Amino acid sequence: MALAPPYDKLPALIPLALQQIQKLIAFLQKKVMEFVSKINKLPKNIKCDDHRIINLKQLLEKIKNTIDKILDVLRILLIIIPIATIVANIAAVAIQI
Secondary structure: OOOOOOHHHHHHHHHHHHHHHHHHHHHHHHHHHHHHHHHHOOOOOOOOOOHHHHHHHHHHHHHHHHHHHHHHHHHHHHHHHHHHHHHHHHHHHHHHO
């Protein structure tokens, strides 16, 4: 039995959200590796106002923003999955009636 609109869109949203998470995680891994590489190249006596430190702070902000995006997508999934489960259960009961 097909789901009624707008619930018919729910099954397609889950794979899309998972693809988005995978892309964001790949980007996050790349930025974290870049961050670690750059930190390891810094001299021991570097000053806080050095341009390299400022650049690293900006990179760290990108990492934080990416984590926030991943969390946003996960929050959406935490809403969609229970709704999809309930709709599927209701549809299964309706089929039996």
